[in-house]
Amino acid sequence: MRTIYKTDNGILSQMESFEPDVWVNLISPTMDELTEVAEYYDIDIADVRAALDEEESSRVQMEDGYTLILVDIPFEEIRNEQKAYTTIPLGILLVQSAIITVCSDDTVILNYFYNNRMRGFSTKKKMRFVYQILLRTTNLYQALLRVIDKKRSEIEKRVGSETTEDRDLINLHELESNLVYFATSLSANKVVLERLTRYERIKQYPEDKELLDDVIVENRQAIEMTNIYRDIIHGARELVSTIINNRLNNVMKFLTSITLVMAIPTIISGLYGMNVSGKWMPLSDTPHGFLIICGLTGAVCLSALLILKRRKML
Structure with missing residues (x-):
């Protein structure tokens, strides 16, 4: 133009x-x-x-x-x-x-x-x-x-x-x-x-x-x-x-910590699920043994969470 x-x-x-x-x-x-x-x-x-x-x-x-x-x-x-x-x-x-x-x-x-x-x-x-x-x-x-x-x-x-x-x-x-x-x-x-x-x-x-x-x-x-x-x-x-x-690093740290805590009950349940004689498994013949094991597993998980929290992993 x-x-x-x-x-x-x-x-x-x-x-x-x-x-x-x-x-x-x-x-x-x-x-x-x-x-x-x-x-x-x-x-x-x-x-x-x-x-x-x-x-x-x-x-x-x-x-x-x-x-x-x-x-x-x-x-x-x-x-x-x-x-x-x-x-x-x-x-x-x-x-x-x-x-x-x-x-x-x-x-x-x-x-x-x-x-x-x-x-x-x-x-x-x-x-x-x-x-x-x-x-x-x-x-x-x-x-x-x-x-x-x-x-x-x-x-x-x-x-x-x-x-x-x-x-x-x-x-x-x-x-x-x-x-x-x-x-x-x-x-x-x-x-x-x-x-x-x-x-x-x-x-x-x-x-x-x-x-x-x-x-x-x-x-x-x-x-x-x-x-x-x-x-x-x-x-x-x-x-x-x-x-x-x-x-992103914080998210990966959190997920890693959660994975670590969730691995504890997985390991315990895996051990109790092994095909061995029940008399060799602790608390297998104890009344309310299942609840005791669950309670101990929860305590271990809680302890792991507290340790990770103290180390600022959560």
């Missing part, structure tokens, strides 16, 4: 054709739309399509007449039947008369702009627009990192309770996987931001450079948050795994 926007006196309008100082937004575009934009602005079609490849790495690429900026942005997906997060490329192409964004999926980052919720947003101020996109990207990273940490806290609240399950381990692993994607993408975006500090092809105003400094600070903070949360989740996953294993 191709959409063209232009701001005039702070008002964002949708245009029907290419004009100077417009924003061309390509979301999951067709080949015809890509070709039309590439031919109109004299851009290599491979550079326009770069953001549609999930394996493309973040970079700043300067060509004759235009600049390609590729960054990784967070994206929500369904993985293992639950909500998870990954990253996808966002392409920003800077030409003299327009700014072009290309993405394989609709994203809340660009929604924020074409819904006209960004203060001071103008399609004429291209570098400021780029920095605003990057700032929204880092802010979204931080927001999702807090969501991930909240999910981790909810799992930790169940640690030690009877509701702790193997599913919690899987959920913690998924959260840790999300952070791995974030850490990789944020580090790659950091290189792009450092490259942009030396970018002078398009005019920048002092406030634009201040905005870029804010983006760099926010990105650095997101990297630190990712590393901290990843360490915490790793520790929480090991804790849950240890608790589940310990609970």
